[in-house]
Amino acid sequence: MKKEKPNIILVGGGGHCTSVIDVIEQEEKYLIKGIIDSKEHLGKEVLGYKIIATDDDLEKLYLTCPNAIISVGQIKSNVLRVHLSQKLKAIGYHLPVVISPLAYVSKHTIIEEGTIIMHHALVNAGAKIGKNCIVNTKANIEHGVVIDDFCHISTGAIVNGDCVIGRGTFIGSNATISNGVTIPPNSIISAGTFVKR
Template sequence: MNTTPVASVHGHKCVLVGAGGHAKVVQELALLGGAEILGVCDPKFSTTGEQYWNGLKVLGGDEFLDETSPESVLLLNGIGMMPGNTIREKAYDRFVSMGFRFPALVHPFAWCSPLASIADGVQLMAGVVVQPGATIGKNSIVNTRSSVDHDSRIGAHCHLAPGATVCGDVQLGNSTFVGAGATIVQAVNVAPNQFIKAGSLTRSDIH
C-alpha cells in the first residue's frame, strides 16, 4: 500500500466516473486538490443526450474510456456504495484492468497520520480521522466525520458511512458496509461482505 495525498491530483487531467450524489462530493474533493476534471462519464448519458452535469462536460457513457489512453488521465470514482451493491467495485476493477489508475483523495479537513497507509482509490472525506498504524484498502470510502483508530485494517471496497467509528485493532473484511453512526469496538474481526447497521454497536466478531 502507499500513501497518496490529494495533492497527487494537482494539475492532472481527470475523468469523473459516475454521476450521482457521491460523484458531487468526489468532484469537489478533486477540485480542492487542484485536479483538472475534463468531464464525467456515466452509462446513463449514452441515451439522455445531456451536455453538462453539475457544471462538468458530459463525455458520454463508459465507451469514452474505451477510446482513451490510460496514461492520459486519472479516474475519479464517483460511484457510491450501498449494502449488496457491487457496481462501484466492478467499475474499479474493470478500469484498473484496462490500465487506468484511481488516485487516493484526502480532503484538506481530514487527518490522516503519516504512519497510516491508504491504497489507490481510497477517498477520505471532510472531518475524517485515520490514526497511526491504520490501513485502508483500495477503493474504500471513509465518509464524512468517520474515524479509523490505531492499527485497524479496513479491507478493499469498504464503505464507512458518515459518522462511523472504528476503534483500534479492528479487522474489517473486504466489501463491508458500516452504516452511519455505527461503532465497532477495539479488536473486533469482521468477515468480508458484511452489513453493519446504522447506529449499531459491534462488540464481538462477525463471521
C-alpha cells in the first residue's frame, strides 16, 4: 500500500511562492494543503492552490498540518522571513528542507531546516547551508562553503570554494564570490558583482 504524502502549508503567496510550488510538486514528498497570506488575498489562488488563511490562523492549522515552508522571497531584507520563522517554530511547526530533483546536492553536505534548493542549483561536497535559506535557480555553491541562516543566494550566483557567507546576506543574480572570501552578516551583494579578497 502506497504511503500517503504529508501535507505542507506555504507561508507567503507572492512571486517566490510560485517557484516554491513548482519545486515541491517536482520533489513529490509533500501535498500542498494551501497558502497563508494577508486577509485581502483570502480565496485567491496561486498556480491552482488556494490562499486558505492568514498568519492569525497558524496555530489552528498546525493541528492538522504540522509542516510549513516560508514562501516569502528575500530581496535585500530578511526581516519578514526571520519573523515568520520565529512564529512558526514557536507554534511547533516542522520546517523541512526542500530540494528540487533537478538540483545537484552532494551527499557530503549539511543543509538545515527550512532551506529550499531550487531547480538546477549545485551544492558541492563539504558545503554547509544554514536554516531558512534560499539557494535559487542555477546558483552554484562550491566545496567547503559555509552559508549562515536566512541567506538568499540568487539566480545564477556563484559562491566559490571555502567562502563564508554571514547570516541574512543577499547575493544578487550572477554575482561571483571569489575563493575564500568572508562576507559579513546582513550584506547585500548586487547582481553581477565580482567580490574578491
